[in-house]
Amino acid sequence: MPTETFFNLPEEKRERILNAAIDEFSQQSIKNSSVSKIIKNAGIPRGSFYQYFSDIKDFYKYILNIIGDKKLKYLYYVMGNLDNLGTLEIIGELYISGIKFAKDNPKLAAIGNKFLKESDEVKKEFLGELEGKSNDFFYQILKKGQEKGDISEDVDIETAAFMFFNMNIAMVDDFIKGLSIGGELVGIDAFLDKADKILYIIGNGIKKR
Amino acid sequence: MPTETFFNLPEEKRERILNAAIDEFSQQSIKNSSVSKIIKNAGIPRGSFYQYFSDIKDFYKYILNIIGDKKLKYLYYVMGNLDNLGTLEIIGELYISGIKFAKDNPKLAAIGNKFLKESDEVKKEFLGELEGKSNDFFYQILKKGQEKGDISEDVDIETAAFMFFNMNIAMVDDFIKGLSIGGELVGIDAFLDKADKILYIIGNGIKKR
DNA sequence: CAATAATATGACATCGGTGTCATATTGTAT
DNA sequence: ATACAATATGACACCGATGTCATATTATTG
Incomplete structure (x- = not known):
């Protein structure tokens, strides 16, 4: 401090x-x-x-704490509606929140994303007890989704969580890179669209039919 | 040199x-x-x-050159059968080759993966003219796949390429991390299995029905 | 063997970074 | 106005890294 x-x-x-x-x-x-x-x-x-x-x-x-606090505000909506939304909707909202946060706070998002990619050692050093592996969150959501019947039983949800987690990082990285290169070359809409497409593909791959 | x-x-x-x-x-x-x-x-x-x-x-x-040469050898089979294999099979083989390469040459794979994550600037510095964005390869395969009718027209193949590329990196990273922590804690089979599951999900998400 | 080429070596000048500390400055309370 | 606390400052000692260079050693060749 x-x-x-x-x-x-x-x-x-x-x-x-x-x-x-x-x-x-x-x-x-x-x-x-x-x-x-x-x-x-x-x-x-x-x-x-x-x-x-x-x-x-x-x-x-x-600064990591500041980022955490600030990002939390972007998640209020989803967090308050975990029970009303479908599993894929929840994940979609998480993605959207992440992109919006990055749009409003590109540098903070860059720091946060860099941090997510640090080794567990480094993470532990700064977070204390490495409060739950970072993709735990997706895992919980997917698990509930499978119970609710949103997600096919054929799908290994640990793998799916791994995918959502890593795609999220990759996307935000990509977004930040786009921002820093062209200023506003690629707008946020293009990225929301990309998030949509990713979710369409994974969603299509894991949903119950 | x-x-x-x-x-x-x-x-x-x-x-x-x-x-x-x-x-x-x-x-x-x-x-x-x-x-x-x-x-x-x-x-x-x-x-x-x-x-x-x-x-x-x-x-x-x-050393980057050595890695390139060595990795190429692991790709002989796929490269020689691009026309006989289905699109998802090709991608599956690419993943498998990558994991096998990482198993046999963990340190080289770590170097290669680290390099893939470098900024375009750094890549250009070492590769000369940044010979095609790295996910171009997946893009070409997917494009052909769409023409062949393996891949649904609903799918944005640029996005799909982005996904395959990034999942590949994430997987190999994960594999290497597992190796260095526990020696042989998580064997290669667990990873081939994981690759399978990822491909199942994305594949399920993009294939034509 | 002598001379020349190839290779090996480590001390050195230089740089950019860290964290500290004695000292200077500013603010506050009586 | 004085004394005490809080804050500001930059020179300094120290570290670990880079790339060079004069010199030493070893190999080769005529």
Whole structure:
């Protein structure tokens, strides 16, 4: 956690530092990120950085929390309707939420996606007890779906969860890459469409007939 | 390319250096790999390294070529039977070949997979003209499959190619992770099975009925 | 054997990064 | 105004990496 001092900073300065770090972490893995670049871009002296954070990991952890909080807001709708929606609808909403989050917060999404791809070791270091493998969530949804009769019994839901999880990452990656190359070259609609197509294929592959 | 001197080296030494580099590149991205670690593990002096390679990228490029050559051998069967096999069979064979290659050459597969995930920039740097986006191959196969009537016209084959490509990477990653954690904890059969299940789902999702 | 070519070696200059600390500056309370 | 606390600052010691180069060793050849 950042020190009290950091939170006492005038908003403008705090934001400047935060943005510099977000820039850095969205381009570099935590391992390759450097304090030097952050302070240079934020325009603060080296000593100050260590007045605010114990080290760069401390800062990273803090930003990871911000991302978690912010992303959660995009999931309110699905989370509140897990019982009303069909299994494939739920997953569809999860995908859509992820893309919208990425559209509104491209750098944060980039950091989050980078983090998801870190090794379990690194994840554990920052999340504490690696709270459930990341694709557990899809697994639970699919399991319920199979019980509800939405999903064919022929389908191995662990595999399906693996697929949804990895396609989600691949998609968001792709989206972010599109954003950073062409600015608005490929709009969000193209990606929502792509998500749709992916879901159509997997959905078609796993649904009960 | 390595220098003549490198190729003149006694086999034992050459192999030692090669293996040290393979170890390094399979754990680290090229960006994070260091000459220092390679020479330390190979037990050669610093100056020698630069007698053999212009720099670490030179060495990396060379190993990338070795990987390409070696992997190609695993694809002989499919490549020779593109016309006799059904579209989903072809893709299945590609997956199987990839897993077998990874089983026989786990470190090389790790390097290859890491490379596939590099940015286009990096890829271009090492491949020259980024010879066709990597998922082009699946695209061509699927396109032919659609013409042959194997694949439903409802399916967007670009999306399907995207899926096959990314699932392939995710699978091999998973396989390698399993290998390095438990030695032989999860055997190759479990993975061939997983590949099967993935193909069943996507296949079921895209095939013509 | 002598001379020349090929190869080996590690000390070195240089760079970019980290975290600390003594000191300077600013803010606050009496 | 003074004293005390909070904050700011950048020089510094230290680390690990890169690529080079003068020198040493070994091989080859006439």
